[in-house]
Amino acid sequence: MNNPLADHPGFLLRGAARYWTTLLSRRLLPLNLSVTEASILMVIHHNPGISQVAIGRFLNVQRANMAPLVHSLLQHGWIHAFKVDGRTQGLGVTDEGKRLVGHIETVFGDHRRDILSAVPEDMRAFVIPLLSAMVTHEEILNQVS
Amino acid sequence: MNNPLADHPGFLLRGAARYWTTLLSRRLLPLNLSVTEASILMVIHHNPGISQVAIGRFLNVQRANMAPLVHSLLQHGWIHAFKVDGRTQGLGVTDEGKRLVGHIETVFGDHRRDILSAVPEDMRAFVIPLLSAMVTHEEILNQVS
DNA sequence: TATTGTTATACTCTATAACTATA
DNA sequence: TATAGTTATAGAGTATAACAATA
Numbered sequence: 001m002n003n004p005l006a007d008h009p010g011f012l013l014r015g016a017a018r019y020w021t022t023l024l025s026r027r028l029l030p031l032n033l034s035v036t037e038a039s040i041l042m043v044i045h046h047n048p049g050i051s052q053v054a055i056g057r058f059l060n061v062q063r064a065n066m067a068p069l070v071h072s073l074l075q076h077g078w079i080h081a082f083k084v085d086g087r088t089q090g091l092g093v094t095d096e097g098k099r100l101v102g103h104i105e106t107v108f109g110d111h112r113r114d115i116l117s118a119v120p121e122d123m124r125a126f127v128i129p130l131l132s133a134m135v136t137h138e139e140i141l142n143q144v145s
Numbered sequence: 146m147n148n149p150l151a152d153h154p155g156f157l158l159r160g161a162a163r164y165w166t167t168l169l170s171r172r173l174l175p176l177n178l179s180v181t182e183a184s185i186l187m188v189i190h191h192n193p194g195i196s197q198v199a200i201g202r203f204l205n206v207q208r209a210n211m212a213p214l215v216h217s218l219l220q221h222g223w224i225h226a227f228k229v230d231g232r233t234q235g236l237g238v239t240d241e242g243k244r245l246v247g248h249i250e251t252v253f254g255d256h257r258r259d260i261l262s263a264v265p266e267d268m269r270a271f272v273i274p275l276l277s278a279m280v281t282h283e284e285i286l287n288q289v290s
Numbered sequence: 291t292a293t294t295g296t297t298a299t300a301c302t303c304t305a306t307a308a309c310t311a312t313a
Numbered sequence: 314t315a316t317a318g319t320t321a322t323a324g325a326g327t328a329t330a331a332c333a334a335t336a
Contacts, residue, residue: 001203004191005184008253009260010165012276017162018205019280020155036326039150046149053294058146060163062328067296087294087335108153115154119278126271131157133264135164179302198317207305212319232312232317 013134020115027107031100036061037069038104041093044079045101049090073097158279165260172252176245181206182214183249186238189224190246194235218242 005011025035033041036059043055056066070091073079078097081089093101116124150156170180178186181204188200201211215236218224223242226234238246261269 001199002191003203004187006277007273008257009272009276010169010253010256011184012273012280013158013162013260014166015205016276016279017158021159024155034325039156042149046147050146051294054146058148060160061326063293063295064297064329065327070295085294085336089295111155112153115158115279118281119275123271123275123278126268126275127154128152128157130264130268130271130275131154131161132151133268134161134260135157136263181303196317206303208316208318209306209320210304215318230313230317232310234318 009134020111023114024107024111027111028104031103031107033100033104037073038108040069040073041078041097041101041104042108044091045093045098048092049084051084051088051090053088055091154279165256168259169252169256172256173249176248176252178245178249182218183253185214185218186223186242186246186249187253189236190238190243193237194229196229196233196235200236 021035028035028038031038039059040055043058044050047054052066052070053063055061056063061069070079070081074081077094078100079091080094081091084090116127119127166180173180173183176183184204185200188203189195192199197211197215198208200206201208206214215224215226219226222239223245224236225239226236229235261272264272
């Protein structure tokens with residue numbers, strides 16, 4: 001098989017992201033959480049009082065799609081909301097939510113370790129800086145859309 | 146903003162893949178091609194006589210989803226099909242398709258260059274081997290699904 | 291005027307199941 | 314029995330537009 005895409009970083013990027021995202025969503029299945037829901041809980045936990053729009057901006061989730069996600073987390077009792085001003089609500093993780101965050105941190109940690117150990121040891125230190133460099137232009141797209 | 150996902154390779158991977166895939170699909174808009182359609186044309190061009198199932202296996206596209214994609218490329222006259230045996234058809238790029246492949250190669254080349262130049266020069270040589278290492282486990286998922 | 295949050299909706303991508311015809 | 318190709322369909326994930334309430 002002659003592979004014309006083997007040296008295309010975009011193709012490899014898509015393949016890697018798809019593989020590891022699928023694996024992570026399977027790992028979160030026992031917690032009944034999607035990757036995005038788990039990420040939202042982590043972001044709220046580390047940024048108590050954050051608004052759902054700010055979370056969406058950070059995780060690349062549209063305002064319109066944040067509404068049902070936050071609603072679901074509220075209904076499960078994992079997060080709570082309080083008024084910041086008339087239009088903005090701050091979010092925080094409840095005690096029950098904090099137990100769940102503990103489980104998420106374990107899953108995320110395992111997942112992180114597995115990705116890194118797939119990379120040969122001599123390149124492992126470059127993973128985070130290299131991938132970080134490839135997402136730095138994110139704002140440009142957000143402007144356009 | 147306290148970012149609990151900044152050092153998570155999976156999160157960075159998803160962000161990078163999404164950004165560059167969105168950009169690539171915009172670059173292919175003038176050719177009226179999706180990223181997958183353009184990739185299929187490239188794979189056929191470099192592997193004349195390949196079957197659509199083999200393409201799907203390589204590009205991670207289900208048999209069921211390959212059918213309409215190939216049908217569309219046939220209807221546009223960019224590829225042609227010939228019987229290999231009673232159930233398999235080999236695919237090839239037509240002369241008209243080859244002109245299109247030339248444009249795709251230009252777009253893919255520009256895109257490849259842009260991704261690489263987003264990475265600091267001292268890490269650039271690691272991009273392909275590092276990303277390749279992160280997709281090597283692809284088969285495992287294919288077994289499960 | 292700009293922003294938060296919401297609803298409704300559409301579109302793309304991906305997944306599953308069932309079927310035929312062939313090997 | 315296994316594989317190639319097809320159809321139909323369902324489910325995520327994502328995108329757009331419009332609206333009310335508030336800054």
